[in-house]
Amino acid sequence: MTHRTRRTLSCAARVAWLAVAVALLAAACGDDPTESADQTAQQGDSASTSTPTACELFSEEEAEAVIGADLDLLAASDDYRCSYVGVEDSTYGAVLSYLPTLSNPDDLQVVREAYGLDTIEEISGLGDDAFFHDDGPIHDVQFIKDGVWVTVAVAGLAVGDDFRSAALEIAESAAERL
16 A cells, blocks of 8 residues: 555545534534525435435434434535534534445544544444544544445533433434435
8 A cells, every 4th residue: 555545545534524523613613504495405416316315314303302402404515414503502413424435445444543542432233343432522433334434423412421322322323224
């Protein structure tokens, strides 16, 4: 593997995490990327008809039950990310994103290595290479199921502080629907 190839893998592997972080940070900073339902519906039909959208994998009502607060849907830039943020407190939120076609399964391993082994916990029964990451303001579960790379991130809970259970509940719901 050349240095250039490793750098490309590292970059590709971080795209999913970066999308999650940007969505949650934008929400916490008070940006309002909300679009009307018509605008969201008019966005490109880039998702495969056999793969549900991110918001079909995890609904606003389910997010509110897990987070414990009223949430608003932030407009997703495509069918592959669904972000919910607190109505009263923008530090509450959850994001589900996925890559419908995983071009290189090694990318998830690169993410694991970037996080550091001391900040991840293996999870069995969810999908391939499933793990929970808990280091910082964003707590996430990542896994691969049927070639689809799923990332679920939780930042801020209105009730309790069990980020692992919250992220895992979202991930399990999404995995059932894939």
